Amino acid sequence: MEEKMERNNEVLILENISATYDSGEARLPVLKDISLRLKKGEFAALLGPSGSGKSTLLKIAAGLIRPDRGRVLLNGQESTGRVQKVGYMPQQDLLFPWKTLLENAALPLLAAGMAKKEASSRVRELLPIFGLEGFARYYPHQLSGGMRQRAALLRTVLIESSLLLLDEPFAALDAITRENLQEWLLSVLERFHRSVLFVTHSIDEAIYLADRVYLISERPGRIVLEQPIELPRPRSRGIITTAPFLSYKALLMKSLQSKD
Amino acid sequence: MKKWANTAKRSLPGALAVLAVLLLWEALCRVADVAVSKLPPPSAVILSLYHNASLLAEHSRATLAAVAAGLSLSVLVALALAVFMDRHSWLKQALYPLLIISQTIPIIALAPLFLIWFGLGLTSKIVVVALVCFFPMAINLVEGLEQVDPETINLLKVMQAGPAMIFRSAQLPAVLPYFFSGLKIAATYSVMGAVIGEWLAARWGLGVFMLRSMRSYQTANTFAAILVVVVLSLLLFKLTELAAWLAMPWHRHKSVYPEE
Ligand SMILES: Nc1ncnc2c1ncn2[C@@H]1O[C@H](COP(=O)(O)OP(=O)(O)O)[C@@H](O)[C@H]1O
Ligand SMILES: [Mg+2]
Numbered sequence: 380m381e382e383k384m385e386r387n388n389e390v391l392i393l394e395n396i397s398a399t400y401d402s403g404e405a406r407l408p409v410l411k412d413i414s415l416r417l418k419k420g421e422f423a424a425l426l427g428p429s430g431s432g433k434s435t436l437l438k439i440a441a442g443l444i445r446p447d448r449g450r451v452l453l454n455g456q457e458s459t460g461r462v463q464k465v466g467y468m469p470q471q472d473l474l475f476p477w478k479t480l481l482e483n484a485a486l487p488l489l490a491a492g493m494a495k496k497e498a499s500s501r502v503r504e505l506l507p508i509f510g511l512e513g514f515a516r517y518y519p520h521q522l523s524g525g526m527r528q529r530a531a532l533l534r535t536v537l538i539e540s541s542l543l544l545l546d547e548p549f550a551a552l553d554a555i556t557r558e559n560l561q562e563w564l565l566s567v568l569e570r571f572h573r574s575v576l577f578v579t580h581s582i583d584e585a586i587y588l589a590d591r592v593y594l595i596s597e598r599p600g601r602i603v604l605e606q607p608i609e610l611p612r613p614r615s616r617g618i619i620t621t622a623p624f625l626s627y628k629a630l631l632m633k634s635l636q637s638k639d
Numbered sequence: 640m641k642k643w644a645n646t647a648k649r650s651l652p653g654a655l656a657v658l659a660v661l662l663l664w665e666a667l668c669r670v671a672d673v674a675v676s677k678l679p680p681p682s683a684v685i686l687s688l689y690h691n692a693s694l695l696a697e698h699s700r701a702t703l704a705a706v707a708a709g710l711s712l713s714v715l716v717a718l719a720l721a722v723f724m725d726r727h728s729w730l731k732q733a734l735y736p737l738l739i740i741s742q743t744i745p746i747i748a749l750a751p752l753f754l755i756w757f758g759l760g761l762t763s764k765i766v767v768v769a770l771v772c773f774f775p776m777a778i779n780l781v782e783g784l785e786q787v788d789p790e791t792i793n794l795l796k797v798m799q800a801g802p803a804m805i806f807r808s809a810q811l812p813a814v815l816p817y818f819f820s821g822l823k824i825a826a827t828y829s830v831m832g833a834v835i836g837e838w839l840a841a842r843w844g845l846g847v848f849m850l851r852s853m854r855s856y857q858t859a860n861t862f863a864a865i866l867v868v869v870v871l872s873l874l875l876f877k878l879t880e881l882a883a884w885l886a887m888p889w890h891r892h893k894s895v896y897p898e899e
Contacts, residue, residue: 443793467797469790477812477889486808490798518889538798 427595709768721780764836771832783817
């Protein structure tokens, strides 16, 4: 298996994925023949209008939903329709209201069988990086929106996996907090070296964060464009007004409009 | 301190209303010269309470034993049934109507049968209490389990948490508010259930005391027993509120950041 992993430089492969929701009589096709490959260490953005099936695709990648057609390969191993241990972060922050920040973040460690005390100290070590020092004993409703997202990210990073599947983590935040967190996320990823599949409906966010953008059409979602983003890293906020950034933006906007 | 003052302020109108009713009642009995055996004035009830204190305590003990056993039984059965109904939707579809029909059957009509089935002892009283308490518990638990966000369960599955951890960290705490609102209703009804059971046949219990004093036209004693039933029911209600407060510490913390 290790040999295979070395040969395959791809953490996640989605092959010809199609999916339909069955609700009584009506069958709603949501994804149509989607293929993508996420390389080790790569940051890919999945960009598309709401309702195009982005969340569904992440659930398929995590094995929470079985697609009608197609295959999911994780580190070279087929895992279609079987729940895998991956850093999946659902669209809502989904911190448990009955658990403190510390207890929420420690969940993946406890699920992996770590002792409570050890898990707590491991979480506490990471609190400063996530800007949450001193808030360990707070309940989620006592935290600001930005803090909750960072706490949810901390919990996600603690799931032992090389893959992060992030579903619009910043969508519910105000513009300023969102921009701060984008920058912060890039700095955090420099530490943790994960491969990321990041769902968003913001063109700016996709270009600013990603190495590669997959543009998804309206429902049923198809990939209409795969665009590598060749902007230098580390990226600072100023990059969003540079000519290359803006030409990517123009390109993506055009593709979004023409394929509707 | 301020909180106590506030609580006192809020309960003042209620206390005054009760006092006014009692005074009016007392005055009416005295002015109209009503026979004590027809309607005893509050003063006679208090006097009877005083004279029969130790006897009433003994009867209360018997009633509370039936209450404790019946209430626990109904909680356990309702919990098990609700979990099963939640796991298997066909079971829920099959049992939900039955559950509602069962609630419309007048228990008092069935109670004589319980004597035949379960004998004259404590068992038949426990069954009556359990039946009275079962419905509010079961309905609330089923509804509570329905409210659990499936994404929270997905999240735990992705962490490779087992069913026990999923129940403990996601389902149980989410259901607690529903559990306690069911328990509040059940606890308040439970004393009445036990009294109904005791009316049919028993040697000890507040129901027995009530019946005996009614038959010998000692109406003041009957009212004293009613008063004890009311006080016990209120105590159980308050006890449930206290248990809810203890069991859900996350409901006690005020929000620091206003909701965005
Ligand atoms: N569990 C479900 N059952 C039925 N339809 C669903 C379900 N989840 C999502 N859908 C529908 O599928 C479509 C795609 O949803 P989703 O994957 O959440 O899109 P996105 O994340 O891109 O907004 C939407 O029209 C949504 O209403
Ligand atoms: Mg979505």
